Amino acid sequence: MTDYEAVIGLETHIQLNTLTKIFCACKADSWNAAPNTNICPVCSGLPGVLPVLNEKAVEKAMLLAAAMHAQIQSLSFFDRKNYFYPDLPKGYQISMYEAPLATGGYLDLPLPQNEARRVRIAKLHLEEDAGKTKNAGGKRLIDFNRCGVPLVEMVTSPDLRSAEEAAQYLTRLRQLLRWLGVSEADMEKGHLRCDANVSIRPRGAAYLNPKTEIKNVNSIDAVREAVQKEIERQAREMEAGHTIESWTLEWDEDSGKLKKMRSKETEADYRYFHEPDLLPLHISEEWKKSILTALPELPLERRQRFVTQYGLPEYDADILTAERSLSDYYEQTVKAYGGDPKKVSNWLMNDVLRMLNEKGMTADQLRLLPAHLAEIIRLIDEGVINNATGKSLLEKVQASGETPAAIVAREGLAKVSDDAAIRSICQEVIAENPAEVENYRNGKATLMGWFVGQVMRKMRGKADPNLARAILEELLAQ
DSSP: OOOEEEEEEEEEEEEESSSBBBSSBSSSOTTTTTTTTTTOOOTTTTOOOOOOOOHHHHHHHHHHOOOOOOOOEEEEOOOOEEEEOOTOTTTEEEEOOOSSSSEEOEEEETTTTEEEHHHHHHEEEEEEEEEEEEEEEEEEEEETTTTEEEEEEEOOOOOOOOOHHHHEEEEEEHHHHHHHHHOOGGGGGTTTEEEEHHHHHTTOOOOOOEEEEEEESSEEEEHHHHHHHHHHHHHHHHHOOOOOEEEEEEETTTTTTTEHHHHHOOGGGGGGETTTTSSSSEOOHHHHHHTTTTTTOOHHHHHHHHHOOOOOOOOHHHHHTTTHHHHHHHHHHHHHOOOOOOOOHHHIIIHHHHHHHHHHHOGGGGGGGGHHHHHHHHHHHHSSSSSHHHHHHHHHHHHHOHHHHHHHHHHHOOOOHHHHHHHHHHHHHHHHOOOHHHHHHOOOHHHHHHHHHHHHHHHTTOOHHHHHHHHHHHHHHO
16 A cells, blocks of 8 residues: 655634624623624625734734744735524625735644644634534524624645644644634533544645545544544545545534535635725834734743753743643742752642642632742751642632741641650550551551551641651650
């Protein structure tokens, strides 16, 4: 069998998180709204109305373009993309074609073995969303609420080489969108939508074969599965001597199968022309500079800096830069603590992340501030409290907002290191458990952990565990 490689490009539609739609004053977020209630004459396409461009949508799109290393154009145009579909009330979509907002750009995709795949951006432009169609009970139902929601369409070059790379690209893109604060990027809610263009060719070949387009893919896992199945299908067709036809395919998530929708449109089918109701979009250098001052350090750059500056393993750096507020929380804690950055990383990944997941919160919503976490780690380092008490303090600080030191003082949580006090409790535990003592003395050394646990329980977790172990070993050896 011929060794084939996949050639994949992704078309992503990103819903910008503006308050209003791109050309009217209707709310952009209609997720919980009743169908066809968040519409006006502009977004529902009534005759005689005029669109007015949302400045915030342009600014968010500019920020994303800069983060993708694209060149923001000083002059761009909106165009009418003509096609007829039930959820497109005007019969055309206002988009950009000849002169998009930005050109070029790329996203570097980390791969295993310290490799990277540069995924180039062929086109990045603004457009309005269409409505939503669904079939129910033999009827086609239309909801126009989404009409006019601001989108950035971003099309990659065919640079991806596997279904897994396609999934990783979407993961990194979603991370970037949330990092910048330009989109919620929730695929379930349609904030981030993806169409995949897939073809195959013999490995090492430089030409491109006909491609198919996969639509209606609503999660990153679904993209991975749908693309992999299409790669396998095309390989079977090629081996059988068949020609790959340029079909548009629909992914049915319930059945896990691809279905033919129609033959793929060409750009000529859309009959583009400049939108006569909108002026050209001029972006001055002053405007662009004022927006790009808000461009933060990007997640992949921060990930690499965490490895080099703090000596973190790549695994730690990847987790800590998955979300911007967590990344900021980590750096603020390291600065407040002044000690081993890896120790701070361990606390965040093992304990703080668990708390965030349980509470459904982000790091910037915690009452447990970076200074509080740094104080807890220092109290353990200084021997004031033990590790178990430190972990319990996380929830207590989160609940009350008090400093760790204040809680330790009020509740008497300081570690007991007094030999006589711990010795007395150790003697009690030994006296109360003769069977375990006999088993230990007969060679079951693993019981030592159990004995230490009993001492800690009696002393409400405040005993110095190392001193307790040493005293128990001494007494049990007698």
